[in-house]
Amino acid sequence: MQLSNISTSRALQVFIRLPEMLSALGSQMEPPDLLSCILVCRLWYDTMLPRLWHSIDDTKNSFPKILSLHDSDAAKGDKDEAWVLTIFAKHGHFIRHLTTRTKVVIKAVSLSGTCTDLVSFTTKSLVFGLTLKEREEQSYMDDLNRNYHESQDQAQGGPIISPLFMGVMRPGAPGARTLEHQDQDWYIAQHFWLIIYQNRSLRQLHLDWSLETLFRVTSKTFAYEMVARLKYLERLEDGLVLFQLGRLLDVVPHLLHFKASYYHILDMSTFTKQRQQQYCSLRTLRLDEYVATENMLRLLHHLPSLDELYIMQLLRTNDETVFRKGDGDDKAILHSTPSRLKMLTIYRTLFEFDWLFNTVFLPRLPSLTEFRTHTLHPETSRALAVHCPKLEVFRQLGHTDTIHPNYTSIIKGSIELTPLLEGCPNLKIVDATHHMIIANRLLSSNDAPWACLGLQHLRCQITGIDRLTMQEQSELDKAADSVEQQAVMEKYTRSQYQQRQIYQRLAGLQHLTTCDLGFEYRQVRWLKTKVGHERDMYSIGGKEYIRYTGPIYDTLDLSLDSGLYQLASLKRLEVFGFEGVFHQIGRRELQWMATSWPRLRVLRGLHEDKMTMVEPDARRNELREYMRGLRPDVRHASLVVDDSQHSWPKLLAVRDSDEAQGHQDDEWLHRIFVKYGAHIRLMEIHCSAMFAFANRSGTCINLRRIAVYDLNDGETLKDVAESNLIMFSEPGDGGRTLDETNSPGEMGPLLSPLLENVFEPKEAMWRTVTQQRRDWMSHQHLWLLIRKNPSLCSLQLDYSLHHLSTISSVEFFYSSMALLPNLVEFQCDGVMKGLGALLESLPRLERLASCSGFLDNAVPYKTFTQLRELNAWVDFSSRDFFLLLKRLPNLEYLHCTGLREASDDNFVDAQGVLDNTPSSLTRLQFEIGNDITDKQMATYLMPWLPRLTEFVDTELRPLTIAALRVHCRNIERVGQLRKAYAYYPERGCRPQVNELNLLLRTCPRLKSLDRIRVQVEMHELLAYPWASTSLERISCQVSGVTRLTKSERATLKQLEQVSENDGLELSKEEERVLAKASQSREQQRKIYDRFGSMKNLKLLDFGYDYGQLVDMETGQYLGHYGGSIYKDFMHLAAPIKDTLELNLASGLSRLGGLLELEVFGFDGMDHCIGKAELAWMVDHWPRLKTVRGLQLEEFDGSRRKQKKLELRLHLRALRPGCVFAGRF
Structure with missing residues (x-):
């Protein structure tokens, strides 16, 4: 004690x-x-x-409840408006990110006078931020039945609180607001603009449309002047002011991202007046507006740096002839530099793209890599193939349309994809479920091969196959003794030829991972009906069904006889779909798929039908069960109904709704678990109702893993609505008082005598009585389910289980654990009563983890030999740390926050508990850092870790490094968690002391060294030979290299242009420059030789992202500049100078032996890499996948960014699959 x-x-x-x-x-x-x-x-x-x-969002945590009641009588003297104003006045100076939907917060922030350092200001819909009192008053005003015109008149205003607002705006429409609220809202409107006026450091601003209920801007000049004050504004979302894009960019030329939610026709008047004006900062532009094609061209001309463009709908052009002839004022647009646009989204397309779009607009987009739209017509498809050679992705927007003729949502016009596949060599993804490949056109296109051999994802429908009818199929088996029978045979032969040719095309796409050749066309709401009639129905055995009509007939039959076997080359295929296809897949075909596609994970076409009132398909069910016998790991799903695990949340969210009754309700889910529960091995759960379904089924007794995640994500829509009603209602009117909210919840019946006195109910909060009882029972179901599954190997319990009820019986918890003799992995995100008791209950437990400091007593009371891995948010005293190592003698991996501060005497005493027996730890990671000194770490800790192979800490200090090489001879990996230091001597930042050369020269088994924030001095690097020849990964900054200044480089360049035979006498300065250049090259070649001798290197990183903010006094890393304030921090904007040049002239070719290299980094270095160096890398590093140093950063200047773009394009052309990425 x-x-x-x-x-x-x-x-x-x-x-x-x-x-x-x-x-x-x-x-x-x-x-x-x-x-x-x-x-x-x-x-x-x-x-x-x-x-x-730091970040305030009044839609989260306790804000909604407090703010919804702040103007009520019950809140007076407590959390009322005065309280809100006071806390914002007191703490407003800390706020950097503000998100609000309530008027009182706007008022409080403005009146505080301290909230002047905002980085982002976001307004959400004020409609959802009304208080209960305001809702009641609006309901009363609605009952007065005021006519529409009265509600839309100008509301009553009040006094002007600042000369800024004189004549610039007027009150919004009164709607259902009382006169008192109209006065208050006019006051709030002025405070809203004062917040913007007081925060000139804003980088993000979102003006929600709901602000119109408070005011209307009558002076656009005022709005432009307000945003012009924001010198650092980067992102603007506007649903209020109706900014004209050109004029906006005139006053905010540094804007990077702009979104306009107007649903109007784009106003191009400003651009029309200044035809040659260009704005080079804007990168992304989203316009929920209707844009004519000629205005799209003008946008590209005026926004040359645009990367992403989204528009709502394309309008037909009005002045096509002007662009055809190339005369008039728009002639300059046709001859301007092509756009760098990479992503284009056109949400709606009600017609085929016009001549101007296909022949003038698309040729301006040579860099386009992704195009998204609703419908792609052949002319546009061909134009993309010709003018956009870098296109990698085409995505169809919306999945409600079909090509089936019996549905009202049928696509009209030609929607063929063949030109795209034949003309786009870099195509990776074609996600277009209602687009087609037509067989006859495919085979009549002069056998043009598909250019996109690297295609990975294909979703479309293949049609136009000459398939035999049922009658023709029966005639086929007879002797061909008539003209009709010969015609049938010819049709069959033609069909087989068509299908084999298509299979041959598909077989060439050997990188395919997804191949969906069909689409679920059956949707009740789109099914055609006879005039004056309901859906076409029919009855079988007294049950009624909807006649959905048959599948699409002229498709591939997908049988081995038709040539399906040719697709055996698709060894990477993971998803294969044939929904809505008139296929002939049988057991032979399924057996072939099971063996020929080893990576197959999802099959679409045999899943259980979930359409409304659909007749069961016995043949389909039989084939699905047969495939499950062959490949239990293959999941049967639908692209629309049950596409991946995300269908479960949707299904569970509405299971208690009226719509689900009799279909996908609780009874249906219970039947599903009863039927298939015995096959379930793994359950990952977000919805507490799943506990009941699994437990009550009586069949879920073969589980190997149960993982419970955040149960708050699994509430039904009905539950959420009922809880909100209680939360936002007054007591006595459906709401609850504070005492009622904090009172214990209702308990339901006990499901088993085992559970008596085990659980305690949680607070009622805003749950209905039904929800409280259901939660009480759900927790019981979970533990009964756990106790029924002694075969469990892995169990993960999330902290949100405590929202259902709490376990008050420690004996029950540990007795339940004792029923799991096979449990190997356990994660309990909550509080347990001690590690020793748990390990005694789980004799085979090897891995124990948690996210929230789950150990009341982190040190077991006796020795346990089974535990191998322990991951806990715990900091240990010196004695507890050594005691833990003693009582867990086979522990191999320990991850903790760190060691507490202790004296040397404490360490000497603590060491005695080990009885001179070294620890078995092989991996040790400290999450936050240690409070002990470097000497204590080296003297008292490292000698007991002789088997250590991996050591990770935030800071690696000299004596610790020396101890590692002396006591941990098997060390293979040394890592570094993020630490607040960076090497940048030119700017006064303090580098860490470097002793890494000791590791390199004394640790022969070292394979991975990640200390990228640490400098390695060049002379220390070369002073001794390295002991390790098996290095696979090394990250560090090489410094101290002699480099020429800019003027010296110019002098050297002039000297190199002078012939040796000119006999010119060199000046002393020129001789000095030559000597310095020779010294620099000699130094760098020695460094290249050292790294080039590491033939097993897979990662070589010399650079680190220097684009960060650093405290000017301490050198402490404080985050990237996007979310910080310039006046507090310094921005590092120039590369580090005394590093390697990394060009061929300096000796880069000496790294040519690194044939295993996959990642190469030079971020933040003053390198001289050019196109010749990139070509050399591609030739000599065949496995290179990732380059760090060419990624585009926000702090890059225009010249540096242009250089990066040129190098990226060059490398992409040489190696298309190469990735440009930063370190983090």
């Missing part, structure tokens, strides 16, 4: 002295946890409070 008190006291001292640790913890916490932390002590308050107020 006394020892425990001492340990607790020391822990408190550690936290009191280490605000950095608290800050690091706070960055990972949610607001409710931060709120609890600030109540601990003054230091915790001062450290955690800025983090708590």
Whole structure:
């Protein structure tokens, strides 16, 4: 007991002295946890409070409840409007990101006078932010039945609170607001603009359309002047002002992203007046507007740096002849530089794209890589193939249409994909379920091969096959003694030829992972009916069914006889679909698929029918069960109805609705589990109702893994609606008082005598009585399910289970664990009563993990030999750490937060518990860092870890490195978690002390060294030979290389142009430059030779992302500049100079032996890589997949970005699959 008190006291001292640790913890916490932390002590308050107020969103946590009641009588003197104003005045200076939908927050932020450092300001729909009192008053006003014109008149306004607002806006329409609320809203409207006026550091601004209920802007000049003040504005979303794009970019030329939600025709008047004006900053543009084709051309001309463009709908052009002739003022557009646009989205297409789009607009897009639209017609498909050679992705928007003639949603016009497949060599994805490949056109196109041999994802429908009718099929088996029978034979031969040719085309796409050749066309709402009649129905055995009509007839029959065997080359195929296809797949074909496609995971076409009132298909069910016998791992799903696991949340969310009754309701789910429960081995659960279905089925007794995730994500829509009703209603009118909310919830019946006195109900909160009882029973179902499955090997329990009820019986918990003798992996995201008791209950447990500090007593009371891995958010005292190693003698992996501060005497005493027996740890990771000194780590810890192969810490200090090489001779991997330091001596940042050369020269088994934030001095790197020849991954910054200045490079270039025979005498300066250049090349070649001797290298990273903000005094890393304030931090915007040049002239070719290299990095270096170097890399590094250093960053200047783009395009042309990525 006394020892425990001492340990607790020391822990408190550690936290009191280490605000950095608290800050690091706070960055990972949610607001409710931060709120609890600030109540601990003054230091915790001062450290955690800025983090708590850093991002405020009044739609989350306790804000909705508080703000919905702040104007009620019950809130007076407590959390009323005065309280809201006070807390924002007190803490507003901490806020950097503000998201609001309530008027009182707008008022509080403006009046605070302290909230002036906002980085983002987002408004959401004010309709959902009304208080209960406002809702009641609006309901009363609606009952007065005021006519429409009165509700749309101008509302009553009040006084102007600032000269800024004189004559620039007017009150919004009164709607159903009282006169009092109209006055208040006019006041709030002015405060809204004051927030923007007071925050010139804003980078993101979202003006929601619902602000129109408060005011209407009458002076556009005012709106432009307000945004012009925002010198750092990068992202603007506007649903309020109706900004003219050209004029907006005139006043905010640095804007990067703009979204306009107007649903009008695009206003191009500003662009029309300034035809040659260009705005080079804008990168993404989303216009929920209707845009004419000629205006699309003008957009590209005025926005040359645009990467992504989204428009709602394309309008037919009005002045096509002007662009045809190429005269008039628009002639310059036709001769301007092609656009760099990479992604184009046109949501709606009500007609075929016109001549101007296909022949003038698309040729301006040579860099286009992704095109998304609703319907792609052949002319546009051919234009894409000709003018957009880099196209990689075509996606169809919307999946409600079909090519089936019996449905009203049938696509009209030609929608053939063949030109796209024949003309786009870089195509990777074609996701177009209602588009077609027509057989006859495919085979009559002069046998043009498909160019997209790298295609990975194909969804379309193949039609136009000459398939035999049922009668013709019966005639086929007879002797060909008549003209009709000969005609049938000729048709059959033609059909077989067509299908074999198509299979041959598909077989050439050997990179395919998804091949969907059909689509589920059966949708009741689109099914055609006779005039004046309901759906065509029929009855069988007294049951009625809808006549959906048959499948699409002229498709592939997908039989082996027709040539399906040719697709055996698709060894990477994971998804194969034939929904809606008139196929002839039988057992032979399924057996062939099971053996020929080893990676097959999803089959679409044999899944259980879930259409409304559809007749069961016995043949389909038989084939599905047969395939399950052959390949149990293959899932049967539908692209529309049951596409992947995401259909479960949708199904469970509406299972208790009226629509689901008698179809996919609780009874149906129960039958599903009863029928298939015995086959289930793995259950991953977000919905608590699944516990009941699985337990009650009586068949789910063969589970190997149960994983419970956040149950809040699994509530039904009905539950959410009922809870919201309680939350936003007054007591006595369906709502609850605070005491009622905090009172214990209702308990349901006990499902088993085993559960008596085991669970305690949670607070009622805003759950209905029915929900409370159901939650109570769901927790019981889970534990009964666990106890029924002694074969469980893996169990994961999320903290959200505590929202159902809590386990009050420790004996029940551990007795349940004792029923799981095969449990190997356990994660319990909650509080347990001790590690020892758990390990005694689970004799085979090898891996134990948690996310929230789950161990009340982290050290077991006796020795347990089974545990191999322990991952816990726990910091250990020195004694507890050594005691843990002793009592877990076979522990191989330990991940914890760190070691607490301790004296040398404490360490000496703690070492005695090990009885001179070294630990078996092979992997040790410290998440946050250690409070012990470098000397203590090296002297008292490392000698006990002789088997260590991996060591990861936030900071690697010199004595620890020396101890690693002395005591941990088997060390293979040394890693570094993110630490707040970067090497940048030119800017005054403090580099870490480097002793890595000790590791390299003394650890012969070292395979991975990741210390990218640490510099390695060139002379230290070359001073000694490296002991390890098996390095596979190394990341570090090489510094201290002699490099020429800009003027010296110019001098050297002039000297190299002078012939040796000219006999010119060199000046002393020129001789010095030549000597320095020679020294630099000699240094770099030695470095290349050293790294080039590591023949097993797969990753070689010399650079680090220097585009970060660093504290000017300490050099501490404070995050990327996108979310910070310039006045507080310094922005590093130039590469590090004294590093390798990485060009062929400096000796890069000496790395030519690195044939295994997959990742090469030079981010943040002053390198000299050009096109010749990239070509050399492609030739000599055949496995190169990732290049770090050419990714585009927000802090890149225009020249640097242009250079990167040129190098990226060149490398992509040489190796299309290469990825450009940063380190994080």
